Amino acid sequence: MGIISPVLAAATVVNSKQMGLIERMAPPEDISVNGNLIDWLFAYTTGMNIFFFVLVCIGLFGFSWFYRAEDNPVQVEVLAQQWAWHFRYAGNDGIFNTEDDIVQLNDLRLPTDRKVVIQVLSKDVIHSLYFPNARRKVDAIPGRLTRMWWEPTKAGTWDIACAEMCGTYHYRMKASLTTYSQEDFAVWLAEAQEKALQENDPENPELFWGWKWQY
Numbered sequence: 260m261g262i263i264s265p266v267l268a269a270a271t272v273v274n275s276k277q278m279g280l281i282e283r284m285a286p287p288e289d290i291s292v293n294g295n296l297i298d299w300l301f302a303y304t305t306g307m308n309i310f311f312f313v314l315v316c317i318g319l320f321g322f323s324w325f326y327r328a329e330d331n332p333v334q335v336e337v338l339a340q341q342w343a344w345h346f347r348y349a350g351n352d353g354i355f356n357t358e359d360d361i362v363q364l365n366d367l368r369l370p371t372d373r374k375v376v377i378q379v380l381s382k383d384v385i386h387s388l389y390f391p392n393a394r395r396k397v398d399a400i401p402g403r404l405t406r407m408w409w410e411p412t413k414a415g416t417w418d419i420a421c422a423e424m425c426g427t428y429h430y431r432m433k434a435s436l437t438t439y440s441q442e443d444f445a446v447w448l449a450e451a452q453e454k455a456l457q458e459n460d461p462e463n464p465e466l467f468w469g470w471k472w473q474y
């Protein structure tokens with residue numbers, strides 16, 4: 260049992276308070292043969308961690324910034340249900356879920372050489388929106404918005420399928436994608452807008468299955 264002198268104890272406390280942050284973080288004095296190897300390993304591991312952490316951060320934030328721009332894409336909302344696809348364009352006012360929206364059943368139209376950004380929801384079970392010709396697929400999940408984007412390059416008529424076994428008539432759950440040149444798309448869009456303005460019934464709650472666009 261050693262007796263600590265009260266004077267020495269007080270001096271130690273004062274000393275540690277006076278030490279700087281770096282000094283306090285440093286390991287205590289090494290008085291062993293191989294202690295320096297442990298110190299080296301510790302420093303090496305810390306250094307490598309910092310190096311790769313910084314590298315990953317640069318990649319993460321760098322790529323997020325680099326790919327942040329969406330240069331005027333076509334925006335489409337998709338609602339999947341047993342066993343059909345509903346597609347919605349914002350219409351003249353540019354706002355989704357309003358009465359001038361263009362709503363299509365199993366019939367998606369897109370322009371070529373322009374990005375399309377798609378937001379997807381499901382009304383019932385899990386479906387999967389599949390564009391075989393674009394090699395793109397995204398799940399449609401009830402209660403959770405999913406997204407995809409791609410850019411068509413060729414005009415024509417293509418298949419859209421459901422790629423998730425979603426019930427008895429899963430196999431019937433297909434839609435068609437028609438891609439137009441930008442000029443032809445503008446013509447179609449104008450016609451579809453006209454038709455929507457005439458035929459959309461604002462009293463019908465079924466019309467408003469869409470949502471505010473989620474940025």
Ligand SMILES: [Cu+2]
Nearest residue numbers: 386421425432
């Ligand atoms: Cu389905």
